[in-house]
Amino acid sequence: MLTRRSFLSLTGAAVLGAAALALPGCGESRGAASSASASNATAASSSAAAKSDTIVVYFSHAGENYGVGVIEEGNTAIVAKMIAEKTGADLFEIVPSEAYPEGYDECCDVALNEQNAGARPAFAQDIDLTSYSTVYLGYPIWWGDLPMCVYTFLEAHDWAGKDIHPFCTHAGSGLSGTESKIASTCLGANVGQGLSIAGTTAQNSRDQAQAAVDAWLG
Numbered sequence: 635m636l637t638r639r640s641f642l643s644l645t646g647a648a649v650l651g652a653a654a655l656a657l658p659g660c661g662e663s664r665g666a667a668s669s670a671s672a673s674n675a676t677a678a679s680s681s682a683a684a685k686s687d688t689i690v691v692y693f694s695h696a697g698e699n700y701g702v703g704v705i706e707e708g709n710t711a712i713v714a715k716m717i718a719e720k721t722g723a724d725l726f727e728i729v730p731s732e733a734y735p736e737g738y739d740e741c742c743d744v745a746l747n748e749q750n751a752g753a754r755p756a757f758a759q760d761i762d763l764t765s766y767s768t769v770y771l772g773y774p775i776w777w778g779d780l781p782m783c784v785y786t787f788l789e790a791h792d793w794a795g796k797d798i799h800p801f802c803t804h805a806g807s808g809l810s811g812t813e814s815k816i817a818s819t820c821l822g823a824n825v826g827q828g829l830s831i832a833g834t835t836a837q838n839s840r841d842q843a844q845a846a847v848d849a850w851l852g
């Protein structure tokens with residue numbers, strides 16, 4: 635059983651299968667899954683103009699979060715921007731059509747319900763990835779997995795021939811086997827070794843986070 639406290643002691647693939655998860659203090663399941671739809675608007679609009687062949691795509695949740703209080707910028711967003719700055723890559727944020735709750739417990743409930751239901755929450759804007767050969771893909775670990783809205787994004791794109799470099803922030807679980815989940819979702823992509831940074835480090839020890847990013851990028 636994965637509890638909120640056990641985030642701190644879990645590593646990598648030791649994270650449990652989603653079905654077995656229960657997170658007292660991170661919200662109990664409160665009934666039906668949140669509304670979810672894969673019918674995303676495929677607007678061309680994006681903050682990223684396709685000038686580079688490399689892009690950082692990320693999802694991140696500001697608001698109340700584990701070990702950091704209420705934050706204005708999500709932990710993963712901080713790391714995503716470090717990577718974009720260092721590589722000169724474009725930057726694209728996956729924004730769900732329906733925002734996740736700001737409160738930590740409430741967000742945990744919604745995320746767990748989505749995971750249990752295999753939901754694919756819609757995202758607000760899409761981006762044409764055709765011209766990008768390298769994608770840095772960032773996400774927080776949610777219940778030992780990618781947030782379901784990230785799967786929605788991944789399943790909406792053709793990944794054949796692209797290089798994907800996963801990175802995550804977390805509260806103790808590390809990458810939780812998400813590299814192989816990305817590989818089996820993004821057929822034909824080459825998935826590199828991922829980077830995991832504790833959310834508290836990204837938020838509160840930026841020099842340390844930057845050093846980890848720099849070492850990973852080589």
Ligand SMILES: Cc1cc2nc3c(=O)[nH]c(=O)nc-3n(C[C@H](O)[C@H](O)[C@H](O)COP(=O)(O)O)c2cc1C
Pocket residue numbers: 636641642693694695696699700707708709710711738741742743745746773774775776777778779803804805806807808832833834
């Ligand atoms: C819904 C939810 C579920 C989470 N599940 C896990 C988990 O299974 N393992 C873990 O290490 N951290 C978990 N966390 C903590 C986040 O991964 C961590 O705080 C991360 O840095 C948040 O990144 P963000 O600010 O970019 O969203 C969870 C947080 C939330 C909100």
